[in-house]
Amino acid sequence: MQARELAVRDAFEFTPRTFPDARGMFVAPYQEEHFVAAVGHPLRLAQSNHSRSRRGTLRGLHFADVPPGQAKYVYCPSGAALDVVVDLRVGSPTFGAWDCVRLDSVAFRAIYLPEGVGHAFVALEDDTVVSYLCSTAYNPAAEHGIHPLDPALGLPWPAGLEPLLSDKDAAAPTLAEAEAAGLLPGYADCAVWYERLRTTAAAARAGATGAT
Incomplete structure (x- = not known):
């Protein structure tokens, strides 16, 4: 598995x-060893989500309050989608920047979105299925959105x-409106949370090594 950091x-x-092969195809969309090597800690799995969308369906742009936020590992087991990640963390060196990846059932690329980052996708084909591995359960009170068509x-x-x-998505505020309302996560809070996850993972590995 290859990993690369996005913009x-x-x-x-x-x-x-x-x-x-002649029977079909096999793939492992999530592999913890490669994930940890790139991100620095395992993905905590609290909930898995499954969506099926007709062509043109645009879901997002969604994010959650940090802490704890909600990290997502997203892939497309059927059909094709253009998946977009947007930096909504105020104070981030890449605040307002975005990147995109085509997710489909051919290459089985996946995107990891850390806590505090916005996520949206559009289905490029009918019956497109998108699967999400989520670090926390859905919490409606902590979930927010930015209008995905914000110019x-x-x-x-x-x-x-x-x-x-x-x-709900059509009524979401623009990025500027959300920032003015204080809805966006702070990069400093997110960085503290990421470091906590890495430190906890390192302590767990050290404890496992010591136990053996």
């Missing part, structure tokens, strides 16, 4: 090896694809 700091793309963000939604938004 949004602390967010990563993972590309696993696929093993096709100030200039996100790379495909031309000619009429976006289908939920009522």
